[in-house]
Amino acid sequence: MTTLAPEATHPSSKDGWFSACENWMDRRGKGAWIAAMILGFIFFWPLGLALLFYMIWSDRMFSKSHSCSRSKSFYRRDASSGNAAFDAYKADTLRRLEEEQQQFEAFMDRLRAAKDQSEFDEFMKDRNRKTEDGPAQAEA
Known part of the structure; x- marks a missing residue:
């Protein structure tokens, strides 16, 4: 039986909890970000507003998903x-x-x-x- 290093078992120990949450949301797509923002507005409006600003600032709001990357190669x-x-x-x-x-x-x-x-x-x-x-x- 092999043991894993602590970094491999818990990604937040290396990157920090914010990066771990961000990566988790990114793997689930734009819909997860929008759902989190809506829930943030429902439960605590400043959290929803913060998520909205973060999505705009990090270009998650208006960027295309990874499924559209094939169409971008057409213009190369x-x-x-x-x-x-x-x-x-x-x-x-x-x-x-x-x-x-x-x-x-x-x-x-x-x-x-x-x-x-x-x-x-x-x-x-x-x-x-x-x-x-x-x-x-x-x-x-």
């Missing part, structure tokens, strides 16, 4: 769908979108530069006007 560039025609279409579309994004960013840079230049020209015009008007008012 290196992931193959198994269909060569579709993969070529996807690669071409992504390349075209990247080019459009680069062109748009270049356009925005030119637009910002033109705006900065016009603001600077206006500033210099106002400054020159004030320096020209300043000595004339002093002489009068």
